[in-house]
């Protein structure tokens with residue numbers, strides 16, 4: 119395939135993701151392998167690009183959560199096929215994010231979206247789920263090589279928990295970066311509680327993470 | 333406190349009938365009411381509390397006392413019965429009850445969408461034995477009975493006693509998990525509608541019990557039908573018919589003043605649907621412009637709202653609360669059909685001063701003596 123054909127191929131994959139068309143995603147993934155296109159490139163330039171479009175369409179209220187989850191499922195269909203073909207030196211550059219919804223909060227739809235996009239962007243993501251106490255974040259940072267801890271909060275009560283978690287992480291692991299988000303969380307709040315960064319939505323989270331990893 | 337000229341019920345009914353009452357009716361302080369429990373008012377902003385959240389919601393005595401104390405202090409027009417995941421628990425969701433926070437469902441009882449057929453219709457017996465009963469249905473019904481007894485005994489003007497049922501989609505989300513519910517709307521719409529219908533039927537039976545126990549009114553929030561989760565198209569297909577069925581059942585069983593419907597988030601693309609659900613009024617979230625909502629549907633439907641529950645009330649000063657509330661009231665209260673509230677449930681940690689300000693708003697800004705002033709202002713813009 120020449121460059122133009124390649125780009126067209128990535129576009130098609132992205133579109134299949136946006137459409138939530140799992141069959142098409144799988145077909146394209148198999149075709150890509152057959153044509154010996156780099157599996158990592160297909161994921162990043164095709165699938166992840168598609169998910170970024172999805173996230174932007176959500177912000178514009180043109181797609182909603184059911185459609186997003188459909189896209190995510192379609193994308194997984196492709197990623198499952200492509201994963202075994204990824205060359206190991208492709209992933210060594212990327213970092214590791216530990217993500218979770220803070221204690222007392224079970225709103226995990228937004229967190230799941232952020233996780234999804236980070237994963238498709240090639241990062242290793244450790245998902246601690248929802249209603250996660252500070253100790254669990256600390257324990258994970260202790261055990262794993264975590265670069266960034268990403269915290270989500272959707273309620274004002276849990277924003278207070280977020281503050282505690284960030285404080286403790288900053289004290290114990292000043293080298294590990296923190297990123298916070300969730301509907302009521304703002305840039306000002308992030309600054310106030312001493313978090314290293316804030317992102318308003320899932321596609322921005324990718325950019326922020328890439329910035330943090332330098 | 334000076335006696336009002338008309339009763340709480342008359343004031344509420346006037347607003348629902350799209351008239352201008354003597355002052356704007358105002359709702360209860362949601363979950364913040366826990367600060368009236370025991371000695372909690374002295375513990376605002378502190379980590380330790382006199383009464384924990386789980387003590388509050390599991391002890392009718394403590395709960396009822398706190399609600400009555402709140403009414404006595406602020407004289408709001410509605411009083412709240414228990415409003416926390418009553419039916420999810422009764423249908424088999426495992427729950428976690430934090431020391432200071434809203435309980436959360438930690439385990440869903442069903443795996444596949446049509447597994448609801450295996451769930452037993454909950455036991456809605458209304459017996460309550462102090463120190464023994466742990467079922468939330470029984471606790472809730474005891475609370476409603478006791479609140480209505482308190483006001484009956486006093487022979488004083490009672491606020492609208494408000495029961496609670498989870499909205500149909502939200503209940504379905506508790507049973508199946510929200511992610512699965514969202515996908516099943518696409519994968520198997522018919523089965524999903526059956527699940528939602530089952531949830532609706534359970535809520536309807538439970539609603540009747542609450543009216544029998546003394547409720548005047550039912551609050552049905554459906555956050556999972558929120559404008560931030562599903563499109564207007566899906567709302568119309570999945571949430572709307574269920575909400576309509578629920579609402580019709582409420583007004584048939586009680587009356588046309590008995591139903592407060594709420595969904596969260598940006599709902600501006602579905603106000604026409606909300607208008608025709610059949611509820612007495614709808615409350616809208618703080619992310620939308622209430623004036624626009626009033627212009628669009630206010631001729632036929634009373635609306636409530638919409639101070640930001642995580643804005644000035646939580647982080648701001650009294651002056652900021654006053655400013656935010658004043659603007660909303662001045663924009664939306666003229667010509668009636670308006671009730672004052674926040675855009676959603678209250679956080680537990682608002683400073684007392686901000687809450688005090690919230691409850692002086694209706695008296696300060698919207699009273700008969702101020703009416704002319706506001707009319708003049710509105711018309712001269």
Ligand code: B12
Pocket residue numbers: 222223224225226227228229231232268269270271272273274275297298299300301316317318319320321323415416417434435436437502505510511555556558560561596597598617618641642675676677678679
């Ligand atoms: C769906 C929902 C629920 C569902 C949650 C299902 C689930 N599994 O998540 C259910 C019905 C279970 C629920 C329960 C409750 N809810 Co609710 N819920 C919502 C609702 C309507 C939507 C949230 C959502 O999923 N949005 C869609 C996602 C995609 O958006 P998002 O989460 O904001 O995520 C985006 C960004 O914020 C960002 N992001 C998110 N996380 C992170 C993390 C990082 C690191 C970064 C960088 C970015 C990022 O990226 C995402 C994509 O762009 C909101 C209203 C609202 N408008 O937010 C209320 C809301 C969050 N709920 C609220 C309340 C009060 C409750 C309850 C307490 C209700 C009750 N009284 O029982 C319980 C809470 C139980 C508990 N302990 O947690 C309030 C909180 C109010 C407050 N001031 O604290 C809200 C805000 C409603 C309101 N308007 O007031 N709820």
Ligand SMILES: [Zn+2]
Pocket residue numbers: 553555594595596597617675676677
């Ligand atoms: Zn809400």
